[in-house]
Amino acid sequence: MLFSIARYEFRYMFFSLPTLIISCLLFGLAFLFTANGIEFQGTARGGNVYINSGYMIAKFIIMLSILTTFIIPTYIGGAVLKDRESHFDGIIFSTPITKKGYIFGRFIGGFSALTLILTTMPIGMFLGTFWPWAVPETFTANVASHYLTAFWGYMMPSVLAMSALIFAVALIFRSMFYCYFVALAMVILFISVDVSSAISGLWDPFMGDIFGEETQYWTAAERNNNVLGFSDLILANRLLWLTIALSVFTLAYRFFSFTVVAKVAKENPAKALEEAKLKAAVDLNIDVSPKWSATTHLKQLAYRTKFEMLSVLKSTPFIILMTFSFFLLFFALTGRETSYDVNTYPLTRILLSSIKQALTGALMVVLAFYSAEIIWRERSCKFNEIIDAMPTPNWVFAVSKIAALALIMHAIVLLGIVIAIALQILSGYDDFQLGNYIGRGLIYYTIAYVYLAVLSCLFQVLASNRMLGMLLFVVFMLLLTMSRDILGVEHALLSYGLPDMYAPLSDMNSDSRFAIAGMWLRLYWGSIAGMLLIVTYLFWPRGLVQSFKFRCRQLRTFKSKGLTLASLALLTLFISSGSYIFYNTNSLNTYWTMTDIEQFKVDYERKYRQYESLPMPRIVDVKMDVDIYPYKRRVEVGSTQVLQNKTTQTITTIHLVFPVKAKVISVALEGAKQQSVDKRFGYYIFELHKPMLPGSERTLTFEGLIQQQGFKNSRQDITLVRNGSYISNRQITPRVGFYPGLMIGDRNKRRDYGLAPLPRMPKLTDTKSHGNNYVSHDSDFVNFETTVSTIEGQQAIAPGYLVKEWHQGKRSYYHYKMDKPIMNYYGYLSADYEVKRDSWNGIDIEVHYHKAHDYNVDRMITSAKDSLAYFSEAFGAYQYRQLRILEFPGYKTSATAYPNTIAFSEAIGFVVDTTDPYQIDLPYYVTAHEVAHQWWAHQVMAANAQGGTMLVETLAQYSALLVMEQKYGKHQLRKFLKFELDKYLRGRSKDAEGELPLYKVENQSYIHYRKGALVMYALRDYVGEQTVNRALKQLVKNHAFKSKPYALSTDFIGYLKEAAGAEHHALIEDLFEKITFFDMKVSKSEVTTLADGRFKVTLDVDVTKYYEDAIGNKTEVPFNLSVDIGLFVKKPSSRGYGESDVIMLKKHRLNSGQTTLEFVVDKKPKFAGIDPYNKLIDRDSNDNLIEVEVF
Incomplete structure (x- = not known):
């Protein structure tokens, strides 16, 4: 009997149209992943990891297993619930069927059908490797065991555990909604494990967190060659979930009974009295003349909306959902880690970002599940025919149900806001910024999900069952979020709900202009949502189940003046808002797709690389006039620069490359005429009247401006803002000679365009590169002087000493000048600053900061003083009379050291919570690191060759470590070193080009920052601090302020070996050269x-x-x-x-x-x-x- 039931159930489930559609969808996704080389979860096409390696197969299969949550309830829960839904259970239960045969037969049949459907995923991946247009270099030989292990060992235990849980819930509650709710809970648990480190990966039902942890340090070779296995942690995870599922299944089996106990309603006196009054009113036989007007429909809408909302709010699943959401949000909001897992203060913008990050995936999953429940509620309980017979228009049902979904979205976001404010209160923080919570949280952020709710409801209305509707929505969202990789779709006008426009928040710059683009996009999405709502209304099922084809035929006979007017209004809004967005992204700004950018770089290289080896003069003297207009988003530049022929050859032509975003107003070169101007690339070629002899000079003058307008399609311009404008010299000044930075570096892209591979950096043996530093190819140390102006009420700051300050016509002017040559590397900042001043040994120290961000200013000053003291003694004298730290908005999370001036993001130091003495002191460390660059970059600059960043970034890391150890002791550094070790091991596993030894590092941050810190600290431990510092002091002595040649990593290793002695040479080689x-x-x-x-x-x-x-x-x-x-x-x-x-x-x-x-x-x-x-x-x-x- 058991196998007969299982056989019947299998045939019933497997041979159906939904099964065919689902199988095709899963097969297509898997096929596209392999054949198209879609970037998925951080591993991209090409590189050193093969797409069909065991690692990639397992990673994709595990992530796809999340999709099974939308399928399992139908195939597993439906196997036992379809009798109840068709009211056939009474007949089935009265037959001489055994409980064992019924339960296990239904489960085995449904699970077998489900398993066969899911096999389309590994089959799709396998066949994708044979796609003729796939890139052969991205594949290795297919290994059957990789597919089998990933599918049967990793995915199917998860599916089995979820199937057993959902089947048990179906037996206990006899409701499909609770089956879907269990699936929803599993997805939220998966997201919670991913969001918070406080929850063990053992609780991840899909094993994604554990697999990521087990393989986080795998190198490319290991990802390609390792045989997928079962570690103790993986086995523990599988055992845990199978045990939970088996326990729940056993309990459900034990308590399941064929006997259905009828529920007898308890007598309710109030309800009885109400029914008696209603009966008496009916007996009066009152003559009623109903009026079906617009007012009536609005009242129906209000009642239906109230009913739908209360149905949600009063339901037990909603309370459980809010409980899950509470823990998800709580873990996300209390774990506001920045770099080195250090928490920030509970600022509103940071908490809003945490809410968004935690809910992005969760809200979409909630939408998928709840839209199915709300749309199918009446049909599930067979009440739809009664409801559909009522004189209520379709739009009332559609709008009320979408309103209920909107309530759920807002309730979850509101819960996050309440938790956030509570955390702020408990932390003693009282600047709640309720306007941002309401405007950015409840309106700006959540409304996008309301629009997605309309789409989700439409899929449910069009689909023949709720599972298919959910799957269509999820697949649509997957394709939408991966549209750039799959279809090359990048324009915002081709998106819906996601992805969003870039709209960051900053305490320093409260300018809300970044949200303007998003608001216009939401208006555009709103018009689409309105049209989707009309389609939902037109296809709304009434009465008996109607086929999609029948409903399409009905549209021909449907006529409504109001609907026509609404459609025209929405179409007008769609066209007008879309046109305005297009005007901003494509007219006021240049619209760049990734293909456009690549083609631009390819064309530039093909046209101008022929001039790469031409001798060019170098900039030796810079005078800049910069006028910043923060509110106009404009900067005007005038400059006079002296070019000197430092080569041994005569120069007949001089090439200039202006930044693409800069508009050149005028440019002139002494003793030369313009030979050609290419405005597309900003490439100017000047022909000299007389050849430029070695040692001779020419004066270059130019005027230009940057005028930002409207908003762009992609990342918005963040340089010019109302408070905290930050412009670097390379955004407003030309480069002399062919600029190699505009060429494509990615080896796979170069192959696609038929270009030869390009090394990331010149080899150490390339002597030509020794005459260029890796920051600027057209200059060495230059004389620098600048005048910069800004609006009244702000201070404009640039490297150098303030010579003069004056005010004229509501503008403030500042004249800065350096007393010695500096690297041609500087920036301008303009903001309304508070200033904290101090000094060390006659050196003025200033921190310019946003008034509300005074938390760590004293700590930064202390770090600056400690750093100046240690570095001056250990490496040599500090070369300037002042040191300034300038805060800029947290749109970038970085700090940059200019000569005597450090630009410091508000996001990485100014708002970090340093009250915990056992956490890494991030402001102190970052300040020390940037101060160290005054030696390692602004005294000793590395050549543009392999190992260059070791001399700059690694030595700055080491210097900061020494100051930290001096301040906090060596035992406190363990956490820092452990973090660096982890980041290094993770980073090397993702390096598409392959790792190099430290002394040959090619600007790979995981090497020069992470590994560099570990290597230098170990070196100091073995050979002694004084020995290392002696080598560093020798490096400074021999290479400070010198060029041609610039310092090489091998120079430092030579000084190190000399200082350490022969007994340490092998160790030095192990650390640096291998x-x-x-x-x-x-x-x-x-x-x-x-x-x-x-x-x-x-x-x-x-x-x-x-x-x-x-x-x-x-x-x-x-x-x-x-x-x-x-x-x-x-x-x-x-x-x-x-x-x-x-x-x-x-x-x-x-x-x-x-x-x-x-x-x-x-x-x-x-x-x-x-x-x-x-x-x-x-x-x-x-x-x-x-x-x-x-x-």
């Missing part, structure tokens, strides 16, 4: 108490050393190094850990393999470890520390 990894772990640790009261500790340690190539292929080499061994009272990673918790920390020389170490100490340790402070690069440093066993 990609070296260490695998160290404590396998066993015991402590016994000796007779004298002391403690004997025994440790078994295992150590391995190996080298890796660019993509991660390993070669083991002998390990022979002294490594820190530590004994601790408290775990070094625990909160409050400090010097008093260290019992012993000293180095022991170890060789490859296992070694047993013994120590006698005075205190009983609780933890023992090898390299406990993560000084050496170990891919799995979690096994470096172990709890000591007591004997």
